[in-house]
Amino acid sequence: MEIIVGKDLFSKLQKFLNKYNKKSIYIITDENVAKIHLKSLISYLSTFHVRVYVLKPGEKSKSLDIVEDIYEDLIENKYDRSTTILSLGGGVVGDISGFVASTYLRGVDYIQIPTTLLAQVDSSIGGKVGLDFGKYKNMIGSFYFPIANFIDVKLLNTLDKRELTSGLGEIIKYGIIKDYDFLKYVTKNTRRIYDCDEDVLLNIVKKSVSIKSQVVNKDERDLGIRRILNFGHTIGHGIESLFGFNTYNHGEAVILGMMYETYISKEMGLIDDEYFNEIIINLINLMPNKPNIETGDSSLSRIINIISHDKKNVDGNIVFVLPVGRGEVEIFDDIDIGLIKNSLKGDWL
Ligand SMILES: NC(=O)c1ccc[n+]([C@@H]2O[C@H](COP(=O)([O-])OP(=O)(O)OC[C@H]3O[C@@H](n4cnc5c(N)ncnc54)[C@H](O)[C@@H]3O)[C@@H](O)[C@H]2O)c1
Ligand SMILES: [Zn+2]
Structure with a gap:
């Protein structure tokens, strides 16, 4: 190919x-x-x-x-x-x-x-x-x-701005899971991406294609390392589904998912405050409106319920991909439900 x-x-x-x-x-x-x-x-x-x-x-x-x-x-x-x-x-x-x-x-x-x-x-x-x-x-x-x-x-x-944001969500994800220098480059050049600067687009599309291809080539059938591409997607899918797939597009939901999942990572002591703030500020800048997930118990339970039925789960355990360092993530399947709920309440935002 x-x-x-x-x-x-x-x-x-x-x-x-x-x-x-x-x-x-x-x-x-x-x-x-x-x-x-x-x-x-x-x-x-x-x-x-x-x-x-x-x-x-x-x-x-x-x-x-x-x-x-x-x-x-x-x-x-x-x-x-x-x-x-x-x-x-x-x-x-x-x-x-x-x-x-x-x-x-x-x-x-x-x-x-x-x-x-x-x-x-x-x-x-x-x-x-x-x-x-x-x-x-x-x-x-x-x-x-x-x-x-x-x-x-x-x-x-x-493309309109929201469609560019959608792609940017996945692009930033590549930086967080695999390449900190790329994350820096993308966040520094966000304005140029929205202006469709061709040279910047060429750079970021080439690099993204190369990161995704490398990961996929090691695991075409999605049974091992390919799962790191799901960073932001556990909670992201929950949000897409909770809102009936018409409030947030896919990349926007992934951006929100990455924010909540990065909070979980920080609370577990996997990343330091400086890196946490860097990720959150860059992600929040892409979203025009603060996420408005209702913090009532019923919507929190609904989202946890959706996440619990995700087809990516293994043996009934919710699988999360979490940042553990700059440009590095690991897969977890034992995250405390209380911590997921605290993250989704969003009062830390
Ligand atoms: N196969 C995979 O690995 C994989 C990965 C991620 C997402 N997806 C799937 O991709 C779909 C989302 O893709 P998408 O975000 O590209 O959405 P999309 O295909 O619906 O396109 C978004 C909108 O942009 C319009 N559009 C497309 N190109 C345009 C252009 N050049 N100029 C102006 N308008 C244009 C489309 O008509 C549409 O209205 C979902 O169904 C999702 O499940 C698949
Ligand atoms: Zn995606």
């Missing part, structure tokens, strides 16, 4: 398709991305047989109904084993395209062109593809790698 990070990559994609003699292309995208980037992409594909499937934007499209509809469209239009599926969009488009590619005719080639910061640094890397099932997120899926991933930072210019 090739991962190419750069600018203006559509002509490179065209060369790639020619080199591998790919003639039949099936693009999956969503309405927002189609409006902005589809015309330009198609202008590079004039010598190929191309069909486009456009999803409604948003998480609701990651469903079996939509997958069925795509299968039908592929069959009716006689797309066979030689088909290459091109995913042009954020994580939703990427996850569903990859799932279709992994299952249609027992698997056809697919290529990712991620268009959100989150998709570029996270969801397009690592081979996880899948769907939501009813209210259960990412419940159906598989591991399936694209034959190439064209990560073009110029496509990010049209």
Whole structure:
């Protein structure tokens, strides 16, 4: 698999398709991305047989109904084993395209062109593809790698601020779990990232892709070290779910999760006050509004209940990834529930 990070990559994609003699292309995208980037992409594909499937934007499209509809469209239009599926969009488009590619005719080639910061640094890397099932997120899926991933930072210019924040959550996570110097670089350059400074974006996307790839390559099936990528996600998923997936986007929920989990780490004496303050200040600066998790017993119990049922737990124990030093984390499964509740009450914020 090739991962190419750069600018203006559509002509490179065209060369790639020619080199591998790919003639039949099936693009999956969503309405927002189609409006902005589809015309330009198609202008590079004039010598190929191309069909486009456009999803409604948003998480609701990651469903079996939509997958069925795509299968039908592929069959009716006689797309066979030689088909290459091109995913042009954020994580939703990427996850569903990859799932279709992994299952249609027992698997056809697919290529990712991620268009959100989150998709570029996270969801397009690592081979996880899948769907939501009813209210259960990412419940159906598989591991399936694209034959190439064209990560073009110029496509990010049209993202709104909250989508950039979402990606930044995961990027800061990489610094905290693996690379303190990178954390420093990212927090120093936050303004430039929001301004879509191409050089800074190139640096941070390259580094993030490299950190995630290194971790994933050691543990493709998510049974060991890959779990450190879940820093911020234990409480983050609890918050996403508590608010019904429509108050905070994924990266924002992870930012909040990292704040609460860093507090747990400090209270356990795993990190010093200076590092704790550094992380919290940088994270809080990304969130326009202070988190408003109700501190009443019922919502605290609800969130603990959600966290207790997380599919990442092992033998019924809640698994946490906690900072233990600068650029370093460890996995714990014996955290005191009282401490989790104290953290969530947030009166320390
Ligand atoms: N497979 C994985 O390993 C993995 C990892 C993390 C997240 N995910 C999944 O990713 C999804 C979230 O991805 P996301 O945050 O990219 O959300 P998304 O795909 O819903 O995109 C967010 C919004 O941005 C719009 N958009 C996309 N590109 C744009 C562009 N260039 N300019 C303007 N608007 C643009 C989309 O239309 C959408 O409205 C979730 O379903 C999550 O489960 C998967
Ligand atoms: Zn995440």
